Amino acid sequence: MRAAIEFFGDFFYLLLDTLRAIAPALSSGRGRHLAWRNLWIQMNRIGVESIPIVSLVMFCIGAILAMQIAPEFAKFGIVPVTADVVALATFREMGPLVSAVVMTGFGGAAIAAEIGTMVVGEEIEAMEAMAIDPVRFLVVPRVVAGLLMMVCLTVVGDLAAMFGGLVASALLLHLGSMQYTHHALGILKVGDFLTGLAKAGVFGVLITAIACFLGLKVRGGAEGVGLNTSKTVVFTIVALILVDLIFTSVFFYLGV
Amino acid sequence: MPEPLIQLQGISKLFGDRMIYHDLHLDIFPGETLVILGASGSGKSTLLRVLMGHVKIDSGQVLIRGRPLHDMDRRELDSWRKSVGVLFQTGALFNSMTLRENLALPVREHTDLDDQTIDLMAQIYLQLVGLREHIDKLPAELSGGMKKRGGLARALMMQPRILFYDEPTAGLDPISTAQIGELIMNLKNKMGATSVLVTHDMQSAFHLADRLALLFDGKFAAIGSVEYFRTTTDPLVRQFVDGRLDGPFLNPSDQCSYKAELLGRKTDEVPHGKKTT
Numbered sequence: 189m190r191a192a193i194e195f196f197g198d199f200f201y202l203l204l205d206t207l208r209a210i211a212p213a214l215s216s217g218r219g220r221h222l223a224w225r226n227l228w229i230q231m232n233r234i235g236v237e238s239i240p241i242v243s244l245v246m247f248c249i250g251a252i253l254a255m256q257i258a259p260e261f262a263k264f265g266i267v268p269v270t271a272d273v274v275a276l277a278t279f280r281e282m283g284p285l286v287s288a289v290v291m292t293g294f295g296g297a298a299i300a301a302e303i304g305t306m307v308v309g310e311e312i313e314a315m316e317a318m319a320i321d322p323v324r325f326l327v328v329p330r331v332v333a334g335l336l337m338m339v340c341l342t343v344v345g346d347l348a349a350m351f352g353g354l355v356a357s358a359l360l361l362h363l364g365s366m367q368y369t370h371h372a373l374g375i376l377k378v379g380d381f382l383t384g385l386a387k388a389g390v391f392g393v394l395i396t397a398i399a400c401f402l403g404l405k406v407r408g409g410a411e412g413v414g415l416n417t418s419k420t421v422v423f424t425i426v427a428l429i430l431v432d433l434i435f436t437s438v439f440f441y442l443g444v
Numbered sequence: 445m446p447e448p449l450i451q452l453q454g455i456s457k458l459f460g461d462r463m464i465y466h467d468l469h470l471d472i473f474p475g476e477t478l479v480i481l482g483a484s485g486s487g488k489s490t491l492l493r494v495l496m497g498h499v500k501i502d503s504g505q506v507l508i509r510g511r512p513l514h515d516m517d518r519r520e521l522d523s524w525r526k527s528v529g530v531l532f533q534t535g536a537l538f539n540s541m542t543l544r545e546n547l548a549l550p551v552r553e554h555t556d557l558d559d560q561t562i563d564l565m566a567q568i569y570l571q572l573v574g575l576r577e578h579i580d581k582l583p584a585e586l587s588g589g590m591k592k593r594g595g596l597a598r599a600l601m602m603q604p605r606i607l608f609y610d611e612p613t614a615g616l617d618p619i620s621t622a623q624i625g626e627l628i629m630n631l632k633n634k635m636g637a638t639s640v641l642v643t644h645d646m647q648s649a650f651h652l653a654d655r656l657a658l659l660f661d662g663k664f665a666a667i668g669s670v671e672y673f674r675t676t677t678d679p680l681v682r683q684f685v686d687g688r689l690d691g692p693f694l695n696p697s698d699q700c701s702y703k704a705e706l707l708g709r710k711t712d713e714v715p716h717g718k719k720t721t
Contacts, residue, residue: 314536318550319522
């Protein structure tokens with residue numbers, strides 16, 4: 189119990205330190221250039237490089253949703269409503285969540301392994317010995333990149349899923365693409381889009397913060413790196429689902 | 445006698461159930477080269493971490509120019525760390541950066557010097573350690589000795605007046621060892637740098653040290669000049685310096701208990717009635 193409290197306490201301290209360090213990291217004189225450079229590198233690594241896999245996964249999810257729902261709706265003669273359900277499920281839930289799970293496997297694990305290896309190689313200690321704050325230098329760029337790229341990835345994922353649903357509807361359900369698009373756009377409100385993106389931003393922070401935290405917690409060489417990398421994936425997915433539940437409950441309560 | 449630059453006053457530290465330091469006292473004076481000796485696992489490298497403020501002590505205090513290390517705020521601690529160059533055991537170069545970027549990093553972070561000047565400094569320090577032709581290589585492309593020399597060049601980039609070396613010659617060939625030894629000697633003679641050196645290498649220790657301190661069982665068993673360490677009859681110092689097998693460092697009674705543990709019984713209860721020696 190004490191270990192669990194310490195673990196969560198340490199995590200929230202890191203999160204707090206990160207939030208405190210963001211503004212100075214992006215605006216201070218000499219640190220500015222390096223923070224931006226690190227930010228670009230991380231945005232490319234955890235965001236841009238995830239685009240193909242997120243697109244593929246979300247395309248399949250859209251197509252699967254359409255094919256699962258359509259037969260039931262066909263019984264009531266409302267096949268075109270399939271597009272409504274695919275759109276709502278994607279923008280409000282599947283887009284942010286599935287993109288986040290993909291980013292966890294792709295970016296989160298890589299961050300934990302990279303920082304863990306730096307711990308083992310005394311690189312973090314060397315950084316501190318040079319009076320360079322590892323939170324500002326390593327954690328901030330990754331967390332900011334996670335936030336920005338998760339939002340971008342979710343937009344890409346949403347569009348890919350809608351396209352997957354459209355292709356499945358057109359090829360297998362004989363639903364015209366114009367009719368599909370008309371239904372999808374008709375049901376979606378700006379709030380659906382924005383709640384999805386708000387979730388995505390929080391997911392991005394969560395994924396990268398957990399990965400950095402567990403990376404910095406690595407002890408005991410290569411075995412420790414492996415252990416904390418797998419912990420990162422498991423803990424992050426559980427945290428994503430729990431936070432998603434909280435978000436959905438709040439949105440449900442507020443009627444958003 | 446000058447005022448000590450660093451003072452360890454009765455520090456104690458417990459790691460798990462093991463007392464790594466027990467009421468440890470030491471003064472380090474400006475401009476001197478102090479070599480810390482001790483068996484593997486005796487806490488020599490950890491002592492450097494204590495001096496850098498990376499490891500918190502349980503009791504006692506570390507004074508830097510009379511100011512307690514644990515009372516320092518972030519700004520003071522950073523200022524202390526910036527004034528010290530640290531050579532880590534493995535070099536601790538950043539693997540994702542080239543040697544050029546590794547050397548430039550601390551200067552780029554802490555000074556307003558332009559990139560061209562920083563690059564020039566990196567080339568000068570890499571030339572000093574014989575690595576200038578490898579300036580654009582990643583640490584993964586360098587040998588262990590080269591990484592260590594690269595780490596030393598990076599430690600020098602901020603032109604520190606205090607240097608901590610953690611096993612600077614361990615695992616190096618004799619020529620690289622001599623090269624590093626020469627560098628440390630030059631830094632002392634030309635810059636008047638204060639150096640704290642952790643090593644097992646007695647030849648380097650005698651060559652470089654003004655004073656030596658032998659860490660044993662959580663305390664400094666002996667602190668003295670090179671002459672003292674060469675001539676003393678203290679059995680602990682003699683065993684360590686001469687590399688003898690028998691003595692306080694390796695107590696024969698430890699071997700007995702080891703045998704007993706290995707056999708799962710007392711040493712005189714050996715199978716077939718054979719007596720152990």
